[in-house]
Amino acid sequence: MSGYVLRRLLQAVIVLIGVSILVFAIMHLVPGDPIRQALGTRGTEATYLAMRERAGLDDPLVVQYFNWIGNALTGDLGVSFRSGRPVSELILERVPATVSLALAAIVVALLIAIPLGTISALRPRSVVDWFATVSSQAGLSIPDFWMGIMFILIFAGTLGWLPSGGYVGLTDDPVEWARHLIMPAITAGVASGSILTRFVRSSVLEALGQDHVRAARAKGMRARDVLTWHVLRNAMLPLVTVGGVQLAYLLSGVVIVEIVFAWPGLGQMALQAVEGRDYSLLQGAVLLFAVIFLVVNLVVDLLYAKLDPRIRYQRAGS
């Protein structure tokens, strides 16, 4: 087991190095100059050149890369060019809002997906199944910005039940934190929930057809117990994988939902970094996103082994 984890960590390091080179290269090769962006249209050529030099952008790309990665290894992600603030500080500032939204959204997604997917699998081609299929299709098709705006107009505007946007820290005011979280979490959670509903449905259907389920039924086990012990446990395996990816996606920021609800998350920050060609900030953010995906995938795989003993034995034996 520990050997497996070690191997995975080693792989993760290699992936991270690859990601760092890739993001660095892409950022520096796409058109767009951070200095021109910062200067706007009014600076002179002399100012432009002086600022370029100060920012170290005149060094060869390889030198710039090793400067950056060398500092990153010591935990120093550099200073954001646009804001003049340390990248790590800017990222940390947005972690609480991002984690709040991601966790709440994944809870919403699971609350939608598990019941809806299970019921529709148990009653294939029934009204419930039809409803699940249509609603998950709708959940995927409705643009999140439109859904978010509708929520705002109805629940904040007309009904006045919820604040229209913004973020309040959990430690500052738990009630307001929750009130501000509801609409963005549902908006972000619906799309993930729709994706997950289909997975739950198909994996429950698949599990229902398995021999051991038939055997359990044949020996007279109660339908609910069959569902709980034999169907859902098996069906949850793929859900863990897909749900993990969904969580990682939510953790790396849901730009549109963040913009609509004025939610100060990582997605908005990354978008602004792209627009402003804020190299160090975007590189830091993308590295973080890569780490999130790697960690979530690792946890998913470990969880997999936990949920399905066959996987553990197989790997231990290989």
Add this chain to the structure above:
Amino acid sequence: MAPTRRRQLRTLGALALGLSLTLAACGGDDEGVPIDDAPADDTEDPGAADDDPDADEAPRGTLIAAISGEPDQFDPHATSAYASFQVLENVYDTLVAPDADGEFQPSLATEWDTSDDGLTWTFTLREGVTFHDGSDFTAADVVYSFNRIIDDEMANAFRFASVDEISAADDHTVVITLTEPTPALLANIGGFKGMSIIPEGAADEVDLATEAVGTGPFELGTLGAGGITITAYDEYWGGPASIEAVEFRYIGEATTALTALRTGEIHWTDNIPPQDIDGLGDESGIEVGVSPSVDYWYVALNQAVEPWDQIEARQAVAFGINRQQVVDVAQFGAATVNQTAIPEDSFWYHDYTPFDHDPGQARQLLDAAGVDEGQPLGLMVVQDTEGVQAAQVIESNLAEIGIDVTIEQEPSSTWLDRQAEGEFDAFMWSWLGNLDPFDFYHAQHYSEGGFNAQGYHNDELDGLLEQAAAETDQDARKALYDQAAELIAGEASYIYLYNPDVVQAWADGLGGYEIRPDRAINFENVTLPE
């Protein structure tokens, strides 16, 4: 719509006239505007606010303002982001500052004097001013601030192009010596908060990107990802602000901002899509402020690319664009068409309209220039801006005269790159906060101008602009700029389209706030609704 909901400010004439009066006054006698005892805004604009707060009243309440952009940083000398200046406007001061009419008023300088040759400007500084860290404001701070911009080649260094030296004659006198007369000096050093005064040595002592040590009515608070709060500085030289604090929230989505305004979560916002102006003005509880701005939108054709090197071809495009249609579609009417840069209310306005929409004339000019039907034209616009809709109108306008427009939407960073490298047929862009023609004409149309990306070169114009830059008689100066305007617009160095309106909305009952043509927002005299 109730007429009171819209405040159409007809102010620009006063702006420029004011400048000329100030300059005339500074020439000789001592009319240097002694207003030491009162907050400048209270005395300058008696008609501005319905219920100006009593200056002695205790500060109360927090104003919540939603701004659509997000500040990049708070170093006034380094940032070029409007969102940053919305906050900094309330935190820092400049030597002189434009009032709501655009007229330059004393701020940290109480009066100024120009030598007969126009080469030496002497500024008398306000006494009893302290920075937010408690230190006294003196001439050394001015010398330091301006030299920082010059020596570090910061974004605004070009505004000191004609400055030879900045020195402190004594603690409260600053002398600026010039290499040539510079009538636009006040606009250059006080046109906006990019020229703020910071304490001597501040750049080495504090992190100006995240902290502010200003002399303004509010102190900068702790930075947050979703917004920033500024709190009243009780020792402010103009008297304490009428409210305790202003909380700026960054709300990028207009529906969210407007819903928050309707529900009373916020008091003020600038995030109003043009199509919502009319409907919003009819709602109770909301006041919409609309003011003509000093900004302009235009199209520039690359004169290094055939056939746009020919004046006739450019003029044809100018005839081919239906400006009123552009304004109606892109701005929902919240703009004024213009064929020159300067809006009608300005002292500098010159009535010159050679290019009323005329497709027939346009086609004739194209034929004369040997431009065939189907001539391609790439029109570069920044993505997700009002420019995109405008470009779509222009595309259909120019199709009528046989020009095949391709709209090229670019992110602003790429747009700026291509513009700087000259890799475009045409671009559409706006120029903001124009107070003195020197600022924009020189940059955009002088042969060696910093933003002459279209590559216009005209010796006669260069001569006019050089003369105007150094002409201290304001009427003579205007006459020169009138001639310049006819060359610039007439030869279609730029094809000017319109001056957009400034649009802001606030909760009914918010007192003491004034919408301004230069988009500066001042909250020091605001009172909250009951």
